Amino acid sequence: MRRRKLLKSTPAVVVPSLAGCIGWNVKPSGFHGYTVAVDPMAARDLVPCVARDEERLLPSTLIGDFIATVLDGEEIVAEVTNLELFESGSYDGLFHYRDGKTFYRVEKTVLEKGTAAGRKYELSRRGHSADTSEADVVPLSSLPYYDQLLLHNSLSLSDTGGVRVFSETFVAGYLDSGYREESRLASGIDFERIEFDGRYVRIEDRGESSAPQERVRYSAEAVAEGDAAFREYILERYAIEATDLSERAQDFLDSVLENAGSLLISTDDENFESQERALEEIRSLASKRTPLGDLNHPRCNRALYLRYEGEGYTFVSRDRVN
Structure with missing residues (x-):
């Protein structure tokens, strides 16, 4: 099992995803990195999003x-x-x-x-x-x-x-x-x-x-009874399995989780290129899944879903611009 620091059960506010899975590498003017947030996937937060x-x-x-x-x-x-x-x-x-x-x-x-x-x-x-x-x-x-x-x-x-x-x-x-x-x-x-x-x-x-x-x-089609069962249905059907990622992408997830679930990736960082490739891999895998979040919901904004060491998480990223 991979070592990492567990997040608290109360999720942080999800950062809106302004860069979609498709065409994500088209950089906006003033681009200087990414903000990434990974939060525990709680049923009470998932239900109004999905x-x-x-x-x-x-x-x-x-x-x-x-x-x-x-x-x-x-x-x-x-x-x-x-x-x-x-x-x-x-x-x-x-x-x-x-x-x-x-x-x-x-x-x-x-x-x-x-x-x-x-x-x-x-x-x-x-x-x-x-x-x-x-x-x-x-x-x-x-x-x-x-x-x-x-x-x-x-x-x-x-x-x-x-x-x-x-x-x-x-x-x-x-x-x-x-x-x-x-x-x-x-x-x-x-x-x-x-x-x-x-x-x-x-x-x-x-x-x-x-x-x-x-x-x-x-x-x-009826798919679940109760919030907890619906959360498991979403994980089973739509979540990315972290085990399907490369070691580099899994290490990237570790770094986010060990930083309290939030990470700023700057173009000035030495390892920016490696981190960007890891982010690209996660987004590419996610693009094969059906996007579920409501674009107009203030807390969701099409978060990606992933299962990591048996636990469910939301994964949200956005471009950082000046």
Whole structure:
């Protein structure tokens, strides 16, 4: 077993990772080294970094029902590119979600890509619902489900569930011929407003157009019960094994751990080149793993995960610039 000094069980504040795994060696102006932080991987800190929950969903009945359906074990197939589900943060094709004590892995699989032709629409908050008769208003929930998702993805929602003042366009075009035939949007509309959770959005036809489109499938799998089990799942599935690293990279980890889990690497240091190569090796191995952290979470910022002598750690690095 390699000798090193154990860190305290309370992790230090994670240093945000400003340099990604891909293209990390492109040096910014004023570059003069790196800051590296290695901290114990505590479940209480990991969960808010990696797992989303109901509080982070868009304030929308449609999205709430979407997540509930997927968690119940049903697959959802739709044609919408980059479906927005959360108030902040991307999910790069998969995300983890906590419902009570149960953790799920939710994955988006792209079934088909192409260019879809259809009607181009503009959505806006111009005017007021009183300006339009009831006959010209259609509830979002009355549209075919794939129309609902496509239209909803162009809305701009506030954190209170309302629709912000905005003007946005989208193309109601589908790759699937069945969707095109059943859609109430693909070939033109006979209404002026969409009612959405008690709010009204104006929709205007801007003529024929086309846009890139994806046919995707969402599915979910329960992966853990409780925070501790979820931590072990993340370590098992995503952590770098320190034993897979070269002796130089393991020595580099030792030096960080022996320095209370934080190390400044300066271009003025004698051993800078060797340390940089060790850091490159760790980042290169990590780039083969799926990045999990939420880009917008103040404490996480896509930390790497590693298992070292049977213990879990987060590994975060950033460029030092003047």
